[in-house]
Amino acid sequence: MESISLTSIGAESPEALKQEFLRNELARNHETHGAYLRAIQHLFRGQMPEGSAVVIPDSQPVTATPSSRNSIWEQADLLELCGGSVSRILGSDYSAIDALPVRCRTPLPPFMFVSRVTKMTARADRLEPCEIEWEYDFPEDAFYANHQAVPWIIPLESVHTTTLLLCVIRCDVMFGGNSRFRILGCDTTFSECNFKTGDRLTGNLKIRSFVRIQDRLLISADYRGLNNGNPAFHSQLQFCLIPANEANPSPASKRRIKARTQEKKPQGTNSKPRPISSKRSFSRGEIASLKQGDLAACFGLVSERPRPGALSAPQMSMIDEVMRVEPEGGADGLGEILVEKEIDASHWVFPLHFKNDPVLPGVLYCEGCAQVLKFYAYFCGLHRPFADFDFVCLPNESTKTRFLGEVRPKRGPLRYSVSITSYTEGTEAALRANAEVVWENRTVCTIENLTLRLIPRGPTAPRRDESAAFSRSHRDELTTASRELTMPSRELTTPSPEQLGSPGFKKAFGTRYAYMAGSMANGIASEELVIAMGQRGFLSSFGAAGLPVERIREAIGRIQAALPQGPYLSNIIYNPTDPASEMACVQLYLETGVQAIEASAYVELSSALVYYRLAGLGEDDTGRPIAKNRIVAKVSRVEVARRFLEPAAKRIVQGLVEQGLISEKQALLAEQLPVADAITVEADSAGHTDNQALVCAFPLIRRAVEEARRKYGHLIYVGAGGGIGTADAAAAAFLLGADYVVTGSVNQSCVESDASVLVKEMLSKAGMGDVAMAPAGDMFEMGAKVQVLRKGTLFSVRAQKLYDLYTRYSSLEAIPAPEKDQLEQQILAKPIAQVWEETRTFFSKRNPTRLEKAEQDPKLKMALVFRWYLGLSSDWAKTGREDRKQDFQIWCGPAMGAFNDWVKGSYLEHPGNRRIADVAHHIMSGAAHCYRLGLERLLAPEAPEEAKYSIARTEDTTTTEATTSGVAQ
Secondary structure, three states, X not given: OOOOOOOOOOOOOHHHHHHHHHHHHHHHOOOOOHHHHHHHHHHHHOOOOOOOOOOOOOOOEOOXXXXXXXXXXXXXXXXXXXXXXXXXXXXXXXXXXXXXOOOOOOOOOOOOOOOEEEEEOOEXXXXXXXXXXXXXXXXXXXXXXXXXXXXXXXXXXXHHHHHHHHHHHOHHHHOOOOEEEEEEEEEEEEOOOOOEOOOEEEEEEEEEEEEEEOOEEEEEEEEEEEEOOEEEEEEEEEEEEEEHHHHOOOOOOOOOOOOOOOXXXXXXXXXXXXXXXXXXXXXHHHHHHHHOOOHHHHHOOOOOOOOOOOOOOHHHOOOOEEEEEEOOOOOOOOOEEEEEEEEOOOOOOOOOOOOOOOOOOHHHHHHHHHHHHHHHHHHOOOOOOOOOEEEEOOOOOEEEEEEOOOOOOOOEEEEEEEEEEEEEOHHHOEEEEEEEEEEOOEEEEEEEEEEEEEEEOOOOOOOHHHHOOOOOHHHOOOOOOOOOOOOOHHHOOOOOHHHOOOHHHHHHHOOOOOEEEOOOOOOOOOHHHHHHHHHOOOEEEEOOOOOOHHHHHHHHHHHHHXXXXXXXEEEEEOOOOOHHHHHHHHHHHHHHOOOEEEEEOOOOOOHHHHHHHHOOOEEOOOOOEEOOOEEEEEEOOHHHHHHHHOOOOHHHHHHHHHOOOOOHHHHHHHOOOOOOOEEEEEOOOOEEOOOOOHHHHXXXXXXXXXXXXXXXXXXXXXXXXXXXXXXXXXXXXXXXXXXXXXXXXXXXXXOOOOOOHHHHHHHHOOOOOOEEEEEOOOOOOOOOEEEEEOOOOOHHHHHHHHHHHHHHOOOOOXXXXXXXHHHHHHHHOOOHHHHHHHHHHHHHHHOHHHHHHHHHOHHHHHHHHHHHHHHHHHHHHHHOOHHHHXXXXXXXXXXXXXXXXXXXXXXXXXXXXXXXXXXXXXXXXXXHHHHHHHHHHHHOOOOOHHHOOOOOOOOOOOOOOOOOOOOOO
């Protein structure tokens, strides 16, 4: 698809901007100057001499090392800039800004509507025209979305990226560290205003000019927005930096909202409002009913059918009570509405907008006025011709907004006065209005030509990530007709890796990509691996299974220090033979604040796992449970998946109550909460596996997940793991409907894994068939098995021999002498008595109770002796003991061989070059490319050879030279 460039706007003279701005503001708002207008007047009381300029030392443009192909700053950088240390991103020259409690910064998440910055031309200490370009991916489960529709205020709020330019320029330092950034006004025209979740906003803001007088600064800018590459809107804006004391509200005026008494203008429409209700005011309870879609309860008409989400998403509600509605009121006789919203100091947005400088965002004033228009549309029955519909702005009409004051954290009513200027009924139903927003008897905002129209909501059209990336097939039932590909081949574009998978999953776990590196036990999935992945926006799980608690504590400390905001997981493994160690692990996670874990090898839910889920459980305003701790469960069978998709068993929950670990209230909330937030369907994987076929297991478990979503109203994501070692495999998983993919075997061969050099070399030479199943050490007596590398080791054969002996004989003493000799010489490599002594020493410290049972039970004693070999075999592999190479237990699935074949001939063929984030990058980039080729094949018998994905170093990959003497550790 041909890209659309963002048009540049030249700078205008400061004097012309000054005169135009003051003329417009003073003419329009002479009765309601407020604190902001007085501040603007101060800006221009002094006259700048003709030709004078602010003298600023010259400097070089600020540069940042790109962390991805198309971005300068990504999410982690932006979070640091808005909530952390500027100098960490921009360098030591900016350390003075870090000392300022209040400075130019974007709002904090989730009110920071920018995913990445792709262009920035500002220079330090230079007040000159500059620009910034950025992207924002609207999440599928965005808190502000209503029926997938994104309010028009969200892309406008994204313009706070202006503060990033001011930060780079060092305006905070230039103006003495005592200034506040505020928006004064904007004139916005939408060419199309139908933003949906899953869409991508591309924003470009050009500062045309700065006007500086003493400690004040006026900024004029152009902002253009694209929606999925198509022009969406154009806005001309004015910002300012003013001293802190002038940003404070002025004393309240005696002004009151009252109906306008101007002479009525000629009516511009052919219809007059025809209300469906005789009411002229609506209580909080009635408006609450309307918010829930209960029009019958609100308007007193039993014939009105429910309209869920009638006004907005719950968190975006900005009206509480309609004080008066006059269908013939207002200057044009088309209606006037007076509405209130109770603002409280605890409103969720204040801590986010801005840090240490809380003010109510101006866009929420606009959203409140838009919700008043929606109410009036229902009041007049404009919704009745539509089965389902969305509210949007009228295209190609300019809306002028002026901000004249601000709302600080304080309890009080925010009042809206909205006067209808144009009214149209029928299938072209639309409203136009002027609005005024008042706080503490002072006008804080005026809006001219606020527009609203109703459009039919038909079948959901393919969005950006469906038509050019991935169809969310798991959201379609079997009866849904498949979409036809109607676009010609030449218009297909390769999606970016970030588009793959579920935006909701990425938001929930704080990642850039829908990709996870699964845990490998005994710390093979090391903290270095987890940190390297997290720093590049990938999720990874620390391999805590098999490690003592203190070693896990040490790893968590390192990970949290490097990734204070995540993303990361830590693993917990089912341990029915030693539940105390499982509980100790859970208690450590709760103590250290690990809020997301990966649960592996569970057949039944344990008390420890349920305790982790329910610890800290709370509820929202509607009484629904809010879990503090998240669980990603790896399963391979649908019956196990269902245990995680249902609330925990009452007997387990009651046991936790009796132990005093959770409260009675939490136990009640637990009845509504599924145990897992995400289910990884584990197919033919390394380690514990049932060798399931992904194409069979995934759809079955996915349907179970969908059933649980509908039953409990809880977002549960479903991922695919096992066999994911190539781009094609990842693409296939996404096509099956995976919200995310999980890799395992390939991670072990990477530089950052804690496997030995020798093991990495062995893995790099494995083929798809070089694997075998062997008895599992952690669940030996139960007959559980793990998948391991067969090539170059005899572990699978020897481990199976141990299990055969265990099932055939009742004790070590019952084993015949010839077999006992073979056992001691070929497998254990030492006398059984010596092995038992070492085992006794280990369990006397680790689990004395189990040792006591073993000394009384010959069968258990034999199992523990055999476990000695099974446990140490993985340690020998991890440490690379050459003399025990034949006994290496190396967890490995067929994905390893597929990966080796895929990277043959590329720089990743050598294990010393296999950086974990590079591998993840190529799998995801290649998967996006493979999907494009899949679409091509629908239109052509065969994709051209030159279109195949090539594994090569790019600016997205780590520079790693191949070693000549061995494999990097």
